Amino acid sequence: MTIVSGDGSSLATTQSFNAKVALYAARGYHHTAGSLFGSEVTYLGISTAGNAIGYVADMGGVPQEKPHRPVRVIVGEAISAVVLEALALELVLKVKLHHAGKRPPKMHNHADLFAKLAASERQQAGQRFQVGRQPDTYTLEEVLANSAPAFERWRYAHEHQQLEASMSDMRQAFEALAYGL
Numbered sequence: 001m002t003i004v005s006g007d008g009s010s011l012a013t014t015q016s017f018n019a020k021v022a023l024y025a026a027r028g029y030h031h032t033a034g035s036l037f038g039s040e041v042t043y044l045g046i047s048t049a050g051n052a053i054g055y056v057a058d059m060g061g062v063p064q065e066k067p068h069r070p071v072r073v074i075v076g077e078a079i080s081a082v083v084l085e086a087l088a089l090e091l092v093l094k095v096k097l098h099h100a101g102k103r104p105p106k107m108h109n110h111a112d113l114f115a116k117l118a119a120s121e122r123q124q125a126g127q128r129f130q131v132g133r134q135p136d137t138y139t140l141e142e143v144l145a146n147s148a149p150a151f152e153r154w155r156y157a158h159e160h161q162q163l164e165a166s167m168s169d170m171r172q173a174f175e176a177l178a179y180g181l
Contacts, residue, residue: 017098019099022094023095023178026087030084033085033167037081043168044082044165045162046079047162079154083150086151089144090110092174096121108148110147111141112148114141128175129143129173133172140176146166146169
């Protein structure tokens with residue numbers, strides 16, 4: 001299979017890790033996650049207790065429902081957005097490991113992948129992440145620990161009664177980690 005980039009160059013894929021393709025995919029997943037549920041959404045939660053399905057989309061501190069849309073569509077978009085953002089985070093971490101000369105492991109855990117980066121790289125990313133944030137909010141390490149199970153848990157949302165994710169934190173973590181790539 002061959003993927004062609006916007007500039008027409010070939011991004012040939014192989015069995016080994018291709019950082020260029022991974023970064024294109026990560027940026028695409030990040031963009032699509034934002035467009036699915038909007039960049040203004042800071043928190044997503046779904047509940048599937050019993051036969052009822054409910055959701056919360058927190059837009060800057062005020063939980064709101066998206067008007068005139070079936071709940072099944074909104075919940076599907078919420079699940080898709082979290083899965084895509086979690087996958088984008090995983091891939092950007094693996095690209096950073098590849099650029100550092102390390103073979104990206106086959107795992108999804110954001111915190112474990114981040115821990116494999118050099119201390120200086122973790123510190124720089126953490127500082128970029130904190131820019132413009134309140135001092136009492138989560139650090140990058142804490143956000144990655146919180147988002148670590150998101151990819152696996154949210155893609156199997158049908159197996160859980162309750163799921164929560166901080167979209168704004170995951171999106172900001174992606175931006176801090178993708179900086180300069």
